[in-house]
Amino acid sequence: MKILHLSKFYPPDKGGLEHVVARLAEGAAAAGHEVRVVSATGSSWVRPPGKRITEVPRAGVTVVRLPTHGVVWSQPIAPGYLSAVRWPADVVHVHHPHPLADLAVILNVRAPVVITHHSDVRRQTLAKPFYWPLARAVLSRARAIVVPTRAHLGASNEVRGFEEKVRVIPFGVDQVRFHPREPDRKPPVFASDGPVGLFAGRLVGYKGLDVLIRAVEGTTLTVVIVGDGPLRRSLERQVGAAGLARQIRFAGELPDDDIPAYFRSADYLVLPSTSPAEMFGIVLIEAMASGKPVISTALPTGVREVNERDVTGLEVPPGDPVALRQAMQRLAGDAGLRRRLGAAGRKRVEERFTLKQMVDDHLKLYSELISRPS
Numbered sequence: 001m002k003i004l005h006l007s008k009f010y011p012p013d014k015g016g017l018e019h020v021v022a023r024l025a026e027g028a029a030a031a032g033h034e035v036r037v038v039s040a041t042g043s044s045w046v047r048p049p050g051k052r053i054t055e056v057p058r059a060g061v062t063v064v065r066l067p068t069h070g071v072v073w074s075q076p077i078a079p080g081y082l083s084a085v086r087w088p089a090d091v092v093h094v095h096h097p098h099p100l101a102d103l104a105v106i107l108n109v110r111a112p113v114v115i116t117h118h119s120d121v122r123r124q125t126l127a128k129p130f131y132w133p134l135a136r137a138v139l140s141r142a143r144a145i146v147v148p149t150r151a152h153l154g155a156s157n158e159v160r161g162f163e164e165k166v167r168v169i170p171f172g173v174d175q176v177r178f179h180p181r182e183p184d185r186k187p188p189v190f191a192s193d194g195p196v197g198l199f200a201g202r203l204v205g206y207k208g209l210d211v212l213i214r215a216v217e218g219t220t221l222t223v224v225i226v227g228d229g230p231l232r233r234s235l236e237r238q239v240g241a242a243g244l245a246r247q248i249r250f251a252g253e254l255p256d257d258d259i260p261a262y263f264r265s266a267d268y269l270v271l272p273s274t275s276p277a278e279m280f281g282i283v284l285i286e287a288m289a290s291g292k293p294v295i296s297t298a299l300p301t302g303v304r305e306v307n308e309r310d311v312t313g314l315e316v317p318p319g320d321p322v323a324l325r326q327a328m329q330r331l332a333g334d335a336g337l338r339r340r341l342g343a344a345g346r347k348r349v350e351e352r353f354t355l356k357q358m359v360d361d362h363l364k365l366y367s368e369l370i371s372r373p374s
Contacts, residue, residue, distance in 0.1 A: 001366055002034045004089035004111075006101035008076055010039035010063055014227070014253065015202065016282045017095055017118050020171055022061075024093070027359030029060025037061060038084040038101075040068040040076030052080055075099055085109050091366045094138065096158075097121050099131050102138040112369040114362075115139060116146040119279045120158045132158070139165075143369045146362070148280050149302030155276055167365060172358030173285045173349060180291025180346055183264040189249050190265045192222045195332040198266035198292075200259070200283045203229030208272035208297070213238050214321035215272070216247055221328050223270065226262055228253040263290040267338060268331045270295045271303070274318045278303055285353045288312055288345030293338050295327045306353070312345035 007021040021037060029035045041053075053065045066080035075097075081104040085092065093114045094101050105113055115138065121131055135158050139145060145162055147153060148171045153163065190196050201207055209231065216223060225235075225248065232250070239248045254262065263269070269287035271278070271294065280302045287294050288306075294313035296303050309315040314331065316323040331338055 001028075001090045001363075001370065002088065003028050003036070003366065004085065004087055004092045005035070005037040006081065006085065006092065006094045006098060006104070007037055007039050008095070008098055010037050010065075011256070016280065019282055020116070020118075021095055023172070023174075023355055024359060024362055025061045026059040027355065028363060029057075031359070031363060033363070035061045036064065036087055036089070038064045038066065038081060038087075040078040041065045052084075082107060090370050093362075093366075094142075097131070097135065099134055102134050105138050106134070106141065112366075112372075113138070113142045114144050114146060114365065114369065115142045116148075117152060117156060117159055119152075119277065120156050143372070144365055146365070149305040151300065151302045151305055152279060155279065155301050167361075169358060169361045169365070170353050171280055171282060171285065172353050172355040173282070173289045174355045175289045175346075175349055178260055178263060178286050178289035180342065181264060183261045185261075186265040187251070187258075187262060189224050189251050194220065194222065195267035195335075195338075196265070197221065197223040197268050197270045197295075197328055197332070198226065198262060198287070199223060199270055199272075200226040200262070200286075201271070203227055203231045203235060205231065206273055206275035206277040208274040208318065209235055210238065211274065211319055211321050211324060212270060212272045213242060213244065213248060215324040215328060216244055217242055217321075219325060219329065220247075221325075221332060222247050222249075223328075224249050224251055224262070224266065226251045226254055226259075259286075260290070263287055263292060266292060268293045268295065268313075268328075270324070270328060271297070272316075272318075272324055273297050273299060273303070275299070276301050281306055284313075285349055288342075288353075289349045291342040291346045293331055293341035293345060295324070295331065308344075308348065311341070312348050313341055 011022050025035045055063045066078040069077045081100045085104040085108050089111050091112050096117045139162050145165045146167050146169050284306045294307050296307045297318040307313045314327040316327050
């Protein structure tokens, strides 16, 4: 098959959506398919201005980086999508929300279309009246709509009315790359007399890092924060003002090859998200695959389907620093509980959230749609 993915961005740009696109593309290429990804040029990529670049294939995937004229309402302004979709694909896979890709599909795509609906447009309220008709039009045009959990259906207004097209295919993690074992060497940032928690992700508002900082105040808890984002400096100021610089440590953005060692070095993961913008939480399954217990929040999203409360981890109300503090102290103070929850998390990943199953299920779906009359 010739498979075309339409994504806002693509690694080395960071993000859960970008991670999913890369794993799907590389998995299909490893299975012998011809795979192309069309992406806007993100902040992590240096390019000549105004020039479209078709990269030398990596891991079997050809990536086309489009000239990008800024970002408005989280949407890269890259008109090149309109022509880039003319590549002769057997199936086109769009990753939502993505208005320019939607317009390109409506105007220039005749092949079967699959949409992975990662989330509704939530924060960009001014954009919703303009995007809604386009989103509904491309969802109507699609042959299949993929969501990673059943909760995505209940949380999405945009998908409502198209339930008969929906396929639930959970996101997956490479359980060989993320595996329970002692790290060869713990990064120095984990040096501590006691257990160390880990946060990994973009430093943006809905991740609840301000709540995490308040939860650590007045305790002996230690947390390592991995990642970068627009709130980095304000969070560092908040940590400094609270006198928590020794307990809350910023590791910054890491190379992908270093990430597994950080999960193995931590004693538990904490994901204190406060908004339904956290629809799944890829870091949850990475930590669980690494045999680590997790703390997540009781959002009405797929997060609750990933972390099974009191089985693979603990759950607290979103935005509640006292409840988060108590959960962190409970895990930090009970090695037996950490081992039990961590082992259950690893088992849950092996049963429901493997990378192989995610890729295989998508390839089966593509084949089915190609063989089915329109």
